[in-house]
Amino acid sequence: MVQQKVTMDWYSGLPVELPFGLIDIEGLPVPPINRRLPVSCRDDLILLDGEPVPVRMTGSADDALERTAIAIEACGPALQLDAGEHHLEVAPGRSTGIDIDRLVLRSVGSGASSASDVLPAVRVVDWSKTSRDLVATASPSPFWLVLGESFSDGWRLSSDAVEVPAAPVLVDGYANGWLIDPAGHEGELSLHLEWTPQRIVGIGLLVSLLAVVLCLALARKGRRDEGTDEAAVHLIDPRGGLAVTGNRTAVGVGVLVAVGAWSNLPAWPVSAPLLGVVMGLVLAGRCWRRILPLLATVLMATAALMVVIDQVRFRYPRDFIWPTFFDQYHVIGVLAVLCTLAEAIRTLLARRAVRPAGRPPGRQ
Secondary structure, eight states: OOOOOEEEOTTTOOEEEOOOOOOOOTTSOOOOOOSBOOOSOBSSSEEETTEEOOEEEESBHHHHHTTOOOEEEEOSSOOOOOSSOOOEEEOOHHHHSOOOOOOOOOOTTSTTOOGGGTOOOEEEEEEOSSEEEEEEOOOSSOEEEEEOSOOOTTEEEEOSSSOOOSSOEEETTTEEEEEEOOTTOOSOEEEEEEETHHHHHHHHHHHHHHHHHHHHHHHHHOOOOOOOSSOOOOOOOTTSOOOOSOHHHHHHHHHHHHHHHHHHOTTOTTHHHHHHHHHHHHHTTSSOTTHHHHHHHHHHHHHHHHHHHHHHHHOOOOSTTGGGGGGGGHHHHHHHHHHHHHHHHHHHHHHHHOOOTTSOTTOO
């Protein structure tokens, strides 16, 4: 019998199927399970400076089968550590069947008091996407401040009360940590965390805003009117089907547009020749000249509507992988962009085809 088992994906928050595994084979005798774990020492789980450290597990087999936490304890002589750096390594669970998630080393004579008895409490004053303002209660000894997010040198810590290290160090294999020594400071300690790369993003946004304002100003001012000897008269086809180019040029441009569309939309190969045909008909004056921007608007609105419908139906988590849930609608947006580009080409060719009277063809 095959049973489907799922678990929640840590990144997306969606259920994913677990890999294949054998639970039971009918017809084979199952030996009785020892309800207590073996109390013998094992030296294949922990290495300290390359030397094995014997430990034993304490708990029941039921806890192990349920994958609940099981305690381990040293079963050899006390560790003798010299001053300086030491390398502590645990064996991977895929080779031993046991995942060691946490180790606590305690000095002899320290008693059974927990480290949490002397750790300061941390209160969040302000929390945003790029900064944290924290207040830690008084502490008589140094302590670690851990930010449980993926490690990055972009995080910086500062404090007006004591000197703290600005750059983080790797903690727990993924998080950001700072060792804070409050020596000489009494009372609460104010701390500030900031994601410094956001400053560059802010500068980029400001430059982009200034560029948009400049473009709008230039568009409003327009080109300087050089004047003409005679009044320019433009005749516009009231039917909206003004021929921009000859038939041969229209066919050539349509083929180029079709090739470009095919290279950008391999998933929808039929759309490329259709877009090329529409482009050629518009240039030859045999199709409504506003059909391309209309298609672009309809396609983009359709893609946006489908995204909204799927989001309402499935409640996708709004995180950095959110756009990947709508890959099936990406081609619709690309097709809308291609229609917009084709309309830009048509507009450019139309402006080149219509020249003011009395101006030589070489001047614009």
